[in-house]
Amino acid sequence: MLALTKKTDYALVALAYLARRGRSVTSSREIAAGSGVPCAMLTNILKCLTHAGLVTSERGSRGGYALAVEPGDITLHCLMTAIEGPSHVVRCMIPGQSDAGSACLLEKSCPVREPAKNVYNRLRKFLEGISLAELGVRVSQPVVTRVDSDQSPASLVGI
Amino acid sequence: MLALTKKTDYALVALAYLARRGRSVTSSREIAAGSGVPCAMLTNILKCLTHAGLVTSERGSRGGYALAVEPGDITLHCLMTAIEGPSHVVRCMIPGQSDAGSACLLEKSCPVREPAKNVYNRLRKFLEGISLAELGVRVSQPVVTRVDSDQSPASLVGI
DNA sequence: TTGATACTGCACCGATTTAGTACTATATAG
DNA sequence: CTATATAGTACTAAATCGGTGCAGTATCAA
DSSP, rough: OOOOHHHHHHHHHHHHHHTTTTOOOOOOHHHHHHHHHHHHHHHHHHHHHHHTSSSSOSTTTTOEEEEOOOGGBBHHHHHHHHHHHOOSSSGGTTTTTTTTTTTOOTTOOOOSSHHHHHHHHHHHHHTOOBBGGGGGGGOOOOSSSSOOOOOOOSSSSSO | OOOOOOHHHHHHHHHHHHHHHTTBBOOOOHHOOOOOOOOHHHHHHHHHHTTOOOOOOETTTOOOEEEOOOGGOOOOHHHHHHHSOOOOSGGGTTTTTTTTTTTTTGGGSSSHHHHHHHHHHHHHHHHTTTGGGGGGGOOOOOOHHHHHHHOOOOSSOOO
């Protein structure tokens, strides 16, 4: 499969909503309502995005999330790594597992391994070349460092 | 995940072995022994490859498989489709399921869907641009239409 | 004609991964 | 102090993947 997992897909939609909210801090609840992503799922996703530094979080009442970087500066590869962990093309190349005991029978004599590594690098570059901006994630309002007012929470995605 | 499944990985290794055997008809048993792919698994994989027209099969004693096309003419996308079925980037774009009742809540208002389709097309083109030849699958002997002798079955992959 | 070989098609099960939920702890505003 | 909202983690259920097995059919050779 080369598909995005449902989680990554959700993350994309959530980020798209966040972008539309400018950079005002938005609670997970509102993001869920506005983007259509199930709330329980979303909170976990936002935790991943926070860890990866793609969004910033603020605790407490009036807390929430906001985009940490411009959509044009987040790559698809970056998002996938944030949600799904380190990527790989063939299993024997999973980071930190290459010389594990469970390695494939072919080991060093495998004729595919080296070329596959090359393909993986090209694929990674490809994914690094796709920004979220290209995926429809656009900041709709003039970017403000911090907004406290509720503004129009109007669900632009319209559930 | 953007990884190949283990099956696709196996298919690659099996095709690499087949290519090294020129175009002589080779039994699944020998391919298994020579490539290191578990035999039971391999037979299923070879069925897929046959359906997809990547290899030809011959039944009966003395039967077996042979490459149907040049490694340079088989693309990674083609192989993945043969083993894993039709690909997609986001679930709502799975072929023939786009308007199913189980569609995502966002439906037509989803801001990600259209751009994702675009990315999918680019990704597909990328995968279509990678031939098995680039993945280390090389025909090692002058291509012969049919060889009956056993030749040197020497495991070139060396288990 | 019979037997051995080898692919075909399908069905099955266990293991892993993904999807989704829940609960406790901690931080902040009022 | 209380309400709100994130942080962290653990857990269950569903889907997919990995792997095996078997009955059926075709081919070759004795």
